[in-house]
Amino acid sequence: VEISQPKVRLDKFLQKKFSDISRGTFQRLIQDGNVLVDGKTTKTTHHPKACEEIMITWPNPQPSEVLSENIPLEVLFEDEYLLVINKPPGIVVHPAAGHTHGTLVNALLHHCAGELSGVGGVARPGIIHRLDKDTSGCLVVAKHDSAHLGLSAQFAKREITKIYQALVCGQPQKEQITVKAPIGRHPVHRKKMAIVENGRSAHTDFLTLEILNESALVEAKLHTGRTHQIRVHLQHLGYPLIGDKVYGGRPARVFSQTTGYNATRQMLHASELGFTHPHSGETILAKAPLPADLIDAMNYLKIR
Incomplete structure (x- = not known):
């Protein structure tokens, strides 16, 4: 101490x-x-x-068998060391209480025939970073421990390019907005995150791509990787994600009442992920196309 x-x-x-x-x-x-x-x-x-x-003293985790499952994956890049997949919305990344089957890890074990990095433990083979269940898009997975450690170091040093596309409630008044506001646990609702004075530094750049009916398509570039960072910063701006049941609040209720549109999930998509290949040194930039439900939402909300 x-x-x-x-x-x-x-x-x-x-x-x-x-x-x-x-x-x-x-x-x-x-x-x-x-x-x-x-x-x-x-x-x-x-x-x-x-x-x-x-x-x-860290207790030894009790090993639990995670079964491989033949769940289709959209692969954006793959070699002997790693792969980048386009995670569909609605799928949990790794097994946890209440989610022992149908996770991304179950699918990866089948796709990679069990050849995944063991750094994350038996329940999280290959998993370097995560996306929320309802967030779609780019996710990099390690097949070898060396690739896992190399990529983890890049995440820690903020050398990874992370760009998202989001449908938000309301129409931002400025085309470009930068938010630098610290994020930590909500002082009352401990399962939520919030902007708090003694939180960890968080930096997001927002760019409005298209104005829609009572809404907008926005690009978000993450410079840090705090839990729920984009969702919290958008709430802070007064333009929460469409379909965000946790951080949507009054703007989301007004949006639904005004437009008649009710999303089944938060409209957030990890569109680009860039990094240096930990073995070849090659620059990898993976791009995931917008999912069908987000495109449908944009078509519904287009100004005619």
Whole structure:
């Protein structure tokens, strides 16, 4: 623990240090005696002090068999090290509680005949990054551990090009908008993200591509990769995603009442993904065409 460490609960302290692991996970680790402070078990409410030594024991995950399933995949690029797929909307990336079958991992195990990177563990073979269940588009998957580590490093260094297309409620007044607003857990609704003062830095550039009826097609370029970043920043601007049941709020209700259009999912698509091939050094830029439901929505909302 650093000398300048401000007073904060142990579970919050650890979650800030390991931002990709939930606070609930650390609470369970502490309660199960897997977190020691100066060699002793403690409580989640303990406030770490300067020069204390914190030791975490990570329990071995219980291996669970993930079955391969013959689910069709649209492959945008593939070689012996990795592949980029166009994820359809409505499919979960990896197995979790309530989603043990029909996931992208089940499909990948069949497509790659089990030859996937093991860095992510048995439940997430090959998975380097994720898209929400209802978000479609480009997703890169590693077949080899070396490719996984190389691509993960590029994500961490923000060297990956990530461009999305989104249908939003309302018509942005400016063609180009940049949002730099920190994102963290919502202070009340912990399953949601929000713009919070002490959140992690988040930067998104928006470009309006087409004005539609009470809506617009917008391009979003991510410079950081925070959870729900595009959705939260669009909510902040007052132009939430069409079909976003979590962040849509009043603008989404007004949009539906005015246009009569009700989306079955959030209208967000990862249209481009660019990176340096971790083995060849080649620049790869994968582009995923807009899915049918997003095209149908645009046709419905065209100004005539």
